[in-house]
Amino acid sequence: MTLPPWQVVLWATLYFAALYFLTGALTGWLTQSLLPRMGLGRVLDQRPLRPGQLRREIAESCGSILLFGFGALVPWWLLRSGLAGLATQTSAPRIGIEFAALFLWNELHFYLCHRLLHTRPLRRFHAHHHRSLTPTPFSTYAFHPVEALLLGSVPILPMLVHDFSPIALFGLPVMSIVLNNLGHANYEFSRRAPAGGPLAASRRHHLHHAVYHGNYGFLLDVFDRLAGTTIAAGAADHLAAPSSGKDSRE
Ligand SMILES: [Zn+2]
Numbered sequence: 001m002t003l004p005p006w007q008v009v010l011w012a013t014l015y016f017a018a019l020y021f022l023t024g025a026l027t028g029w030l031t032q033s034l035l036p037r038m039g040l041g042r043v044l045d046q047r048p049l050r051p052g053q054l055r056r057e058i059a060e061s062c063g064s065i066l067l068f069g070f071g072a073l074v075p076w077w078l079l080r081s082g083l084a085g086l087a088t089q090t091s092a093p094r095i096g097i098e099f100a101a102l103f104l105w106n107e108l109h110f111y112l113c114h115r116l117l118h119t120r121p122l123r124r125f126h127a128h129h130h131r132s133l134t135p136t137p138f139s140t141y142a143f144h145p146v147e148a149l150l151l152g153s154v155p156i157l158p159m160l161v162h163d164f165s166p167i168a169l170f171g172l173p174v175m176s177i178v179l180n181n182l183g184h185a186n187y188e189f190s191r192r193a194p195a196g197g198p199l200a201a202s203r204r205h206h207l208h209h210a211v212y213h214g215n216y217g218f219l220l221d222v223f224d225r226l227a228g229t230t231i232a233a234g235a236a237d238h239l240a241a242p243s244s245g246k247d248s249r250e
């Protein structure tokens, strides 16, 4: 890695900003325009946004993006110091396995950090994110800096134990923000309600915002099931449109 530190910060900030705004705009268009017109899926929470919510979410997310930009200096320094390395020879199967490993680690890391953020000492920092009672695609990076630091630490441990392909490392934030959009879309992308499989993540994380206690995991519900912290799928059905629990038209 020969980039000077200021360029690392600049490019990383631009990368995270592009991911945030592009995926947020795409999810907004899908859930407010395309999918409702196709009669596919349903809005999960009909409550209006709080006054100034979108502006606050974007402002807080810009703070997180800047922090992630500066945070990129940590992996950069790990690579420079030789504490971590990049794979010189890559192949499609290797990249696939690395993505799968990073996905599983990302889920476990999120679950652990999220449980920590719901403990008494850290709850006040996480309260920033929970101000979005009805989540939006722009809630994805709306964190207090303490939460952004915790969640942004996700690549450190994997990099210390394995030399990843660059594409897997650069793909981690992409995978993470796509899952994040799924969770904060306030939309169930499924013909049946409640959705099953990976698409159930949008209802699960909406329930976390609506009920607060429970559903601390993201795409995988295995950690919540093991810990007994699963929220019943219909716990917030009263917040959806009257017909939306029955079929796909909404
Ligand atoms: Zn939470």
Ligand SMILES: [Zn+2]
Pocket: 129, 135, 139, 184, 205, 209
């Ligand atoms: Zn959330």
